Amino acid sequence: MGRCKNQGITIDTASPHTIKKFELIEKYTKAWAEKLLNYEKCNGIVFIDCMCNSGVYQDDAGNEIFGTPIRVANILSRIMHFFPSKQTWLYFNDFSENKINILKTYLPSTTRNFHIVTRSGDGNDLLKEINIESNQQLNYLLVYDPYTASLDWSALLPFFHNWGEVIINHMVSDTIRGASQAKSGTAVAKYEQTYLANIEELVTFGNDRKVYEKRIQEIITALRGFSSRQYFIASFPFFNRKNVIVYNLLHCSGSIEGFKLFKKTAWKTFGGKSSAKDTHGIENQLMLDFEGSGEPNTLTDEYCYYVKDIAKYLHDTFRGQEQVSLIDVWRKLDEHPVFPSDGFKPEIKKELKDTYKDTILKQTITFSDKRVRT
Ligand SMILES: C[S@@+](CC[C@H](N)C(=O)[O-])C[C@H]1O[C@@H](n2cnc3c(N)ncnc32)[C@H](O)[C@@H]1O
Structure with a gap:
């Protein structure tokens, strides 16, 4: 993802694989929302992008491209007209207040049953504040999408346990590049916190992305603990133009219907295959x-x-x-x-x-x- 300045505001350039990620999350959220809102026992839905950026990008040709928050807000704002007795809450957060200010200028109007909360700060703090426990008849979809391999499991934990689905961007390319080079306390702590392992152990993983991928899935399964309900994790790799994996998008859900829907949506987004990797025929x-x-x-x-x-x-x-x-x-x-x-x-x-x-x-x-x- 490159960057350019536009009227004093930093607008990120979205590469083709990033645009595919937006498309997948947008299509999945639409299908997820329609399915749940049609379900009698669901009173409403909550969508959270706790690391949402400004929502506005440029593609390589300089065209304006919308990211997840604007796409999801537009779709859900339309859908909610058909569900007057149900409620939708959207939470959009980023470290950067500037980005949130740009985002606000693009968001659709709120209504009696369509609410948007925007804020700037640490996305992990927001997740800890949202009291998912007390809202049993709401269904949550959380997008956790940092720029680097930096996951705070204590913030994610409640979303694995309740009526939630979680989409995690596991920036495995950052780990492959950075873990063995990490010198500062902050960099070391980031990788140790993400993989719940000390840096000496992580360095032995070397460049083997599969070990990191497996580790993340093991942590999620362990955090679920001894829940009697089955849990489903789908993982799809995203390749850049050099045909290298940049990240894996993981979908975590206690519902087999959500799991099936995510796999279907991913394959449709990639045009009938499981990734955009160039396999050269x-x-x-x-x-x-x-x-x-x-x-x-x-x-x-x-x-x-x-x-x-x-x-x-x-x-x-x-x-x-x-x-x-x-x-x-x-x-x-x-x-x-x-x-x-x-x-x-x-x-x-x-x-x-x-x-x-x-x-x-x-x-x-x-x-x-x-x-x-x-
Ligand atoms: C990959 S972009 C997010 C893209 C967005 N989710 C989308 O799909 O359109 C990453 C953003 O996360 C923000 N970020 C990273 N870590 C964060 C944190 N702990 N809290 C809040 N924002 C964070 C960065 O400022 C950056 O704007």
């Missing part, structure tokens, strides 16, 4: 499967899955089984950390039929015994 080249039967297969890139990888996963799971109920097939995907079923069912069925010659009926699939593509 290699994903479709047939290769010999030396570890298996020696027959041709396609390459799977765990940082950018395609529908063919979903079909391969299902075919491998159910290979040789007859008349498997579609309910069981889709349930397998519902639980998967990255693969969606909603929104992609026709494409997945087509791939199973064309590639593996599986027999698709209205209610069942009979999976052939073939190990690889035909």
